[in-house]
Amino acid sequence: MVAADFIEQLLNGLTLGMVYVLLAAGLSVIFGVMDVINFSHGELFALGAYLSLSIIAPFGAGIGFWVAIVVAPVVVGLIGAAIERTTVRPLYGRDPLYHILLTFGLVLVINDGIRLIWGTQQRQLAVPAYLSQPVSILGVQVSVYNYFMIAFAALLAVVTWYLLNRTKYGMIIRAGSQDREMVRNVGIDIDQYYTLVFGVGAALAAVAGIVLGGYQNVNTGMGNSVIIPAFVVVVLGGLGSFRGAVFGGLLVGVVQTLMRAYSGSVLATFGDTTLSVPNLEGLTVYLLMIAVLLVKPQGLFGTRGEESEGEGELLVGGYGGILADSTRVRLGGIAVVALAVAPVAILLMGDQYYLVVLNEILIWAIFALSLDIVMGYAGLVPLGHTMFYGVGAYTAALVMLHYSQSVFVVLLGAILLCAILAWIVGSLSIRVSGVYFAMITLAFAELLYSAVFKFDFTGGSDGLLGFEAFLGLGGVGAALSNIEFGLLGYEVGQQFVFYYLALLIAVLSLLFARRMMNAPFGSVLQSIRESEERAEFIGYDVNRYKRRAFVISGGMAGLAGGLLAVSPSTVIISPDQTLNWIHSGEVIVIALFGGMGTLYGPMIGSGVFFGAEEFLSSYTDQWRLIIGTLFILFVLFVPRGIVSIPSLVAQRLETANNADGAVDMDETEVRSDD
Amino acid sequence: MTETVLETDGLTKRFGKLTAVDDVSLSVADGEFRSVIGPNGAGKTTTFNLITGALSPSAGVVRFKGEDITDVAPHERVGRGLGRSFQITNVFGGLSVRENVRLAAQSVHSEGINPGEALFRNKNSFEEISEQTETVLDQIGLQDRADEHAEALAYGDQRRLELGLVLATDPDLVMLDEPTAGMSSEETQATMNLIDTVLADQSLMLIEHDIDLVMRVSDRITVLTRGEELASGTPEEIANNEDVRDAYLGGVRE
Numbered sequence: 001m002v003a004a005d006f007i008e009q010l011l012n013g014l015t016l017g018m019v020y021v022l023l024a025a026g027l028s029v030i031f032g033v034m035d036v037i038n039f040s041h042g043e044l045f046a047l048g049a050y051l052s053l054s055i056i057a058p059f060g061a062g063i064g065f066w067v068a069i070v071v072a073p074v075v076v077g078l079i080g081a082a083i084e085r086t087t088v089r090p091l092y093g094r095d096p097l098y099h100i101l102l103t104f105g106l107v108l109v110i111n112d113g114i115r116l117i118w119g120t121q122q123r124q125l126a127v128p129a130y131l132s133q134p135v136s137i138l139g140v141q142v143s144v145y146n147y148f149m150i151a152f153a154a155l156l157a158v159v160t161w162y163l164l165n166r167t168k169y170g171m172i173i174r175a176g177s178q179d180r181e182m183v184r185n186v187g188i189d190i191d192q193y194y195t196l197v198f199g200v201g202a203a204l205a206a207v208a209g210i211v212l213g214g215y216q217n218v219n220t221g222m223g224n225s226v227i228i229p230a231f232v233v234v235v236l237g238g239l240g241s242f243r244g245a246v247f248g249g250l251l252v253g254v255v256q257t258l259m260r261a262y263s264g265s266v267l268a269t270f271g272d273t274t275l276s277v278p279n280l281e282g283l284t285v286y287l288l289m290i291a292v293l294l295v296k297p298q299g300l301f302g303t304r305g306e307e308s309e310g311e312g313e314l315l316v317g318g319y320g321g322i323l324a325d326s327t328r329v330r331l332g333g334i335a336v337v338a339l340a341v342a343p344v345a346i347l348l349m350g351d352q353y354y355l356v357v358l359n360e361i362l363i364w365a366i367f368a369l370s371l372d373i374v375m376g377y378a379g380l381v382p383l384g385h386t387m388f389y390g391v392g393a394y395t396a397a398l399v400m401l402h403y404s405q406s407v408f409v410v411l412l413g414a415i416l417l418c419a420i421l422a423w424i425v426g427s428l429s430i431r432v433s434g435v436y437f438a439m440i441t442l443a444f445a446e447l448l449y450s451a452v453f454k455f456d457f458t459g460g461s462d463g464l465l466g467f468e469a470f471l472g473l474g475g476v477g478a479a480l481s482n483i484e485f486g487l488l489g490y491e492v493g494q495q496f497v498f499y500y501l502a503l504l505i506a507v508l509s510l511l512f513a514r515r516m517m518n519a520p521f522g523s524v525l526q527s528i529r530e531s532e533e534r535a536e537f538i539g540y541d542v543n544r545y546k547r548r549a550f551v552i553s554g555g556m557a558g559l560a561g562g563l564l565a566v567s568p569s570t571v572i573i574s575p576d577q578t579l580n581w582i583h584s585g586e587v588i589v590i591a592l593f594g595g596m597g598t599l600y601g602p603m604i605g606s607g608v609f610f611g612a613e614e615f616l617s618s619y620t621d622q623w624r625l626i627i628g629t630l631f632i633l634f635v636l637f638v639p640r641g642i643v644s645i646p647s648l649v650a651q652r653l654e655t656a657n658n659a660d661g662a663v664d665m666d667e668t669e670v671r672s673d674d
Numbered sequence: 675m676t677e678t679v680l681e682t683d684g685l686t687k688r689f690g691k692l693t694a695v696d697d698v699s700l701s702v703a704d705g706e707f708r709s710v711i712g713p714n715g716a717g718k719t720t721t722f723n724l725i726t727g728a729l730s731p732s733a734g735v736v737r738f739k740g741e742d743i744t745d746v747a748p749h750e751r752v753g754r755g756l757g758r759s760f761q762i763t764n765v766f767g768g769l770s771v772r773e774n775v776r777l778a779a780q781s782v783h784s785e786g787i788n789p790g791e792a793l794f795r796n797k798n799s800f801e802e803i804s805e806q807t808e809t810v811l812d813q814i815g816l817q818d819r820a821d822e823h824a825e826a827l828a829y830g831d832q833r834r835l836e837l838g839l840v841l842a843t844d845p846d847l848v849m850l851d852e853p854t855a856g857m858s859s860e861e862t863q864a865t866m867n868l869i870d871t872v873l874a875d876q877s878l879m880l881i882e883h884d885i886d887l888v889m890r891v892s893d894r895i896t897v898l899t900r901g902e903e904l905a906s907g908t909p910e911e912i913a914n915n916e917d918v919r920d921a922y923l924g925g926v927r928e
Contacts, residue, residue, distance in 0.1 A: 520780055520800070521792040527777045530766035537726070537760075538843050539752035539781035 004139040009261045010254065015146045015215065017253020018153035022208035023226060024233040024245035025160055026201025032177030032240020033190075033197050036088060036099045037435065039585065040106035041205050042227030047110060048076045048206025049213035049222065050118050053125060061126035069210050073203040080202025081195045087632055088198065092191070094639070096435055097381050101592045101635045104585050108628025111220065116622055120220055125213040149211045156207060157246055160200075164242055173197060177240035228446060228581055229256070232289050235439045238302025247301060252285050259284050282450035289443040290428075297432045332600060339503055343496050355495040356569045361610045362502040363563045366509050368590045368602035370556035373513060375588070376597030377522065378549045379529040380430070383438040383584055384445025387425070388418045388554040390578035391448065392561025397464040397573045398457070400565065405470035405479070407501070407566055414562030415555045422554025426547040433532075442581065449579040463574030469566040471497065480568055494568040502563055506603070509556060513599050516552070525549050529597075593634060595641025604642055677704045678740075679847050679877045680725065680756075685734035687720050687901075694720040696901040697734070702847070702879060709880040709888040712898035718881045719761070721898065722851055725879075726758045727751050739846065752781070757845030761852045761881075763832045765839065767825030771816050772807060774824050774835055778842035779806040806842060813872050814838040830861045837865075837872060847877040854884065866891060889913065897921075 027041050052068030059067055083106065091098050131145045164170035176183045176190045183190045209222070216222075233252050237244020259282075292300060339358075346354045367389050374380040392414035399413045429440040452458040459465070469480045480494045516522045524545050527535045536542050565573055586609075594605020612630070616623035638644060680702040687695040695717040702708045712718050723729040725736055727748035736744050738756055746754070766774050780803050784792075787800070798804060811817045814834045819827065824835055833853060840848055853869065854862040866887065869878070882888050888895060888909075895912045897904040905915050912918055 515794050518796055519792060519794050520784070520787055520797050523773070523777060523780070523797045526769060527766050530768050531764055534760070534764045534766065534839070535777075536749050537752060537758050538778040538839055539749050539784075541747070541749050 007140045008142055009258055011140065011142050011146055011150075012261075013254030013257030014250060015149045015253070016257055017250035018150050018157075019208045019212045019215075019226070019249075020230060020233045020253050021157055021246050021249030022153055022204045022211075023230040024237065024249050025157065025242055026204040027230055028234045028237065028240055028245040029164075029173065029177065029197055029242060030201045031234065031435075033173055033180070034088070034092065034194050035096050035435075036198075037096050037103065037438075038201075039100065039103040039227060040083075040110060041103075041201070041230065042223030042225075043107050043110035043114070044076055044080060044202045044223075045205040045209040045212075045226060046114060046218075046220070046223035047079070048072050048209035049125060049218045050114050050123075050209075051075055051206070052210045052213065053118065053123055053218060056126050062128050065127050065131075065214070069207065072210060073206040076206035077199040077203030081199035083202075084195045084198035087636065089191075089194070090636055092194075097375075097588070097592070098635050098639065100381075100383075100585065101589050101631055104589050105628040105631030105635065107223070108624040109632070111223065112622055112625035112628065115220055116625070122217050122219040125210070125218050127214040131214075145215060149215060152211065153208075156204065160204070161242060161246075169193065169196070224582070228442070229285065231439065231442065232285050232446075235289055235299055235436075235443075236292055238299025239435070241299065241301040244299055244301030248299075251288075255284055255288070256282075282453070283447055286443045286447040286450065290440060290447070293432060293436060293440045293443065294428060297436045336503075336507055340500075343499055347496075352493070352495055355499055357610060357614050359495065359499055359502055359567055359569060361607050362499070362506045363560050363567065364587070364590065364610065365603035365606040366502075366506050366563065367557055367560035368587055368594065368606050369506075369509055369513060369599060370553045370560065371587050371591050372596050372599055372602045373516075373525075373553040373556070374546075374549050375591060376599075376602075377517060377525040377529055378546050379532070380546060380550065381438050381588070382441035382550075383588075384441035384443070384581070385553075385557060385587055386579060386581065386583035387441070387445035387448050388422060388557035389561040389564070389583060389587075390445075390452075390575075391421055392418050392558030393565045393573045393578045394452065394458060394464065394561075395558070396562035396565035397467045400467035400469060401464065405468060407469050407471050407480070410469060410566060411505075411559055411562040414558045414565075416558075418558025418561070419551050419555035421558075422551045423547070426550035426554075430543050430546050430550065442584065445579065445581060445584060449575055449581070452575045452579060459574075461575060463572045463577070465572045467565065469568075471501070480566070498566070498568050502567075505559065505563065509559070510599060510603065513556075517599065521545070521548070589631060593631065593641055595643030598641075598643050601641050601643040608642060678702065679704045679706075679738070680879070681737040682721075682725065683735040683737070685721065685724055685736065686732050687717075687724055687729060688732045694901050695724060695731075698898070698901075698903050699734075700896060700903070700906070702877060704846075705877055707878045707880070707891060707893045708896065709882055709892040709894075710896045710898060711882060711885060711888055712904075715900075716898040717901035718898055719851065720901075722758075722849060722879075722881050726756065726849055752843055752845075755844070755846035756849070757840040757843050757847070757876075758849040759836050759840050759851060759853055761855055763829070763836055765824045765832055765835050767823065769824060770821055771824050771827065771835055772811065772820040775810050775820075775838050775842050776803060776807045778839045779803045779810065782842075782844050806844075810838050810842045813841065814868070830857065830864070833857070833861075833865060834868060837868060841872055845876055847879065848873055850878060850880045852881055852883060854882075854887070862887065 023041065023045060027038060030036050030038050030041075051072040052065075055068040055071055056064030058064070087102055087106070088099070091102060127145060131143075131148050133144050134141055135144050135147070162170075164174055172183065172188055172190065173193055176193065180190055208226075212222070212226075229252055233245060233248040235248075236251065237246070237248030296302075342358065343355060346352065367385075370388070371382075371385050374382060395414045395417045396410045399410045403413075404410065425441065425444050429437055429444070432440060453461050471478055471480050480497065517526070524535065524540050527538075527540070528542055528545060532542055535545075561578065564570055564578070590605040590609050591602035592605075593609060594603065595601030609627075612627060613623060616626050620626070634641070638648065678701050680700070682698055682700045685695055685698045685700075686693065698717075698721060700708075710718050710721065720729065724731050727743075727746065731744065734744075735742055738751065738754060741754075743751055743754065743756075752758075766777065769777075776797070780787075780797070780800070783800065783803050783806075786802075787795075808817075811820050814837060816827075816831060816834060816838065819831065824832065827835060837853065850869070854865050857865060862884070870891070880888070880892070889912075890909075892909055894906060895909055896906045897912060897915075897918050899921050904921060905912060905918050907915065
């Protein structure tokens with residue numbers, strides 16, 4: 001029954017694919033019309049499933065399921081519309097980057113809200129008994145629910161297609177996704193349609209959440225697990241293309257399911273050689289995505305020209321400001337001195353846990369700094385920067401396990417390998433720009449994330465463990481774990497030694513980056529950020545400069561990853577701890593939060609982010625909700641990050657002083673400083 | 675006979691079914707001030723983009739100083755001495771005026787900078803680059819505003835800076851895309867004077883709408899209509915050309 005089996009898998013694939021279609025349709029149209037990369041789409045999807053749990057409970061599965069599938073999407077749609085009105089709307093016209101920060105904040109808020117209301121336990125979504133029966137048609141046995149999902153989602157897709165293609169509203173929305181400016185120019189207020197699009201997109205996501213919830217189960221991680229495949233679908237099909245979302249969704253669903261079902265199975269045998277399906281589950285879709293992006297960046301069905309309109313303004317925190325350069329340098333010096341004596345205070349308090357936190361902050365400060373080199377200076381936004389952090393960590397662990405335990409060799413290895421990786425990824429991806437660059441780097445990162453699960457030498461899903469760092473070179477020195485000595489009656493251990501090592505490397509990295517930005521190379525990067533076209537036409541090979549910046553950035557992120565492996569608090573290097581896409585999001589958020597384009601801003605951002613996380617999580621379980629809210633408030637009111645607060649305050653004071661007299665309207669521009 | 679600095683041979687650009695530039699063969703002599711005029715959609719800007727490398731031609735050849743540069747990347751054309759200005763002011767707004775000019779000057783000196791210096795040596799410590807920067811700032815008259823952000827300059831001053839960026843790359847031929855677009859008549863006059871003084875040693879190729887202006891300043895004029903070259907000649911020849919009058923001037927202007 002090979003054929004029946006195959007058809008069964010195909011049906012399973014189509015079922016999953018239809019879920020992706022519903023998710024991607026909203027995601028794609030939202031991006032196409034508003035340029036919003038909506039990371040919170042996955043959480044709206046989960047919210048739909050959770051809401052329906054509560055709706056089904058009083059009615060019972062028989063009626064409740066049908067009530068839920070109508071009511072929950074409407075509620076989520078209204079929530080989506082409210083989100084658009086209150087948070088997304090003020091950001092139109094800004095670079096899509098700010099939507100990443102905003103929707104990332106929304107992810108934290110919605111996800112934590114779900115945990116708060118429904119708890120963290122996995123739940124079953126009750127479906128009517130007649131839907132969950134198995135049914136056999138022509139020898140193919142699947143649940144009625146599969147057919148229901150396919151039919152129901154197909155119906156919704158057809159309705160959506162009809163609305164988009166046969167109604168006036170739909171026509172305006174489609175026109176908007178082709179060329180928003182033109183739609184405005186013919187006298188249509190396209191902004192009015194954004195709320196509608198966002199709400200309908202959210203409602204479709206909620207439907208997807210309910211049908212998948214009934215098929216599998218409902219859990220707090222379900223949003224996170226579908227968002228990246230949904231992005232793959234959108235990119236494959238073409239940003240803003242509904243047809244693309246349908247085709248891409250089915251393709252990804254089927255490919256994923258078939259690769260899972262048949263990986264390792266033998267296709268044919270020729271004498272001694274057997275030809276079998278390679279074990280590429282998880283990798284295939286990303287390989288597909290990279291291939292499509294390289295050959296046809298606008299996706300299979302995309303019609304949107306690359307960079308069809310000028311991108312919004314990138315608000316770097318780097319210039320103007322009220323503090324003089326010398327003041328800033330002095331403040332930096334004070335900060336370093338304070339960090340250098342901090343362990344003494346920690347010794348006196350006797351709680352070494354704070355050192356663990358500080359070590360994490362330093363590692364992420366270097367990671368965020370590395371991102372700032374490409375994002376804040378060369379204007380490149382990689383959504384997969386954690387690939388270098390992760391590969392750096394894995395390289396370091398592998399070097400320690402198999403080659404040398406010397407910290408210096410280990411870190412050098414991490415830097416070199418990541419620089420090479422960055423050169424390869426950069427060479428392939430820098431030719432596409434803007435959001436396509438973001439997506440292709442995301443695909444590479446996900447490819448590596450999936451790959452480490454496959455190989456024995458990376459330890460699969462368990463990760464690597466049992467490595468140890470040696471502070472020294474060629475046998476001269478001491479193992480980090482053996483370092484322990486008494487000082488004035490206090491016990492000084494490996495955490496202290498590592499702290500100073502990390503602090504030294506962080507300071508050196510900052511000085512290196514500062515130096516570079518004041519040298520010819522860095523000055524060209526800044527000109528590229530200001531105007532790529534102009535830089536090209538005063539004679540700079542823009543792509544080459546970008547690629548080099550990417551290599552330097554990748555090497556530095558690898559250094560941060562290497563430090564993570566060397567850190568005495570790190571016992572295991574696992575895929576989720578290092579290569580999960582969430583870290584790529586986090587590092588962008590931290591850099592923006594601190595103030596990008598300043599070098600020190602992202603480092604401060606790391607300190608505040610992890611400091612706030614530690615502080616809040618010791619008081620409340622809902623710390624993600626608070627941090628998420630903080631991100632949303634920041635992106636709305638302090639877009640240039642923490643480093644811009646002094647000048648914002650100064651500006652407020654000035655406005656308050658001028659309140660009686662004429663207010664200088666030119667002063668509304670936000671300037672930044674630390 | 676004067677040497678030819680720029681030559682196009684059968685230059686053609688098609689966008690789908692539309693032929694924007696159709697078999698244009700131009701020849702600009704060394705030291706010449708050439709203007710290209712034509713009604714909207716005549717293919718002026720496309721021709722310009724083909725010569726500077728922003729677009730690649732469907733057919734034909736571009737030769738600069740005797741070398742075929744048809745497949746040479748835009749930035750490399752700049753390195754060989756082909757400068758351009760932009761129709762919409764395109765300067766590095768967030769950087770200081772001095773840094774704008776310095777970046778352009780650095781570009782032509784970048785071969786003398788080794789990788790170590792490029793990464794670590796202070797950008798302001800290169801004497802040749804700094805000297806050239808100050809010279810250009812003097813020439814464009816922005817010396818006393820050199821520390822301001824470029825975006826803080828008035829429109830006319832930004833246009834000056836735009837020219838300064840071109841000048842600092844030390845070009846042999848400068849391509850000017852409507853350098854006086856959106857200017858008042860005084861500003862236009864001032865800018866043309868500036869071009870006259872600052873770019874006196876360079877060959878110039880000007881794309882322009884303002885016919886009176888073109889008649890006054892050009893050595894030779896090329897008229898394009900519907901992507902084709904209608905006529906080339908001295909301002910007098912063009913003014914007296916029947917075809918040009920019919921097709922472009924409409925016989926009204928004198």
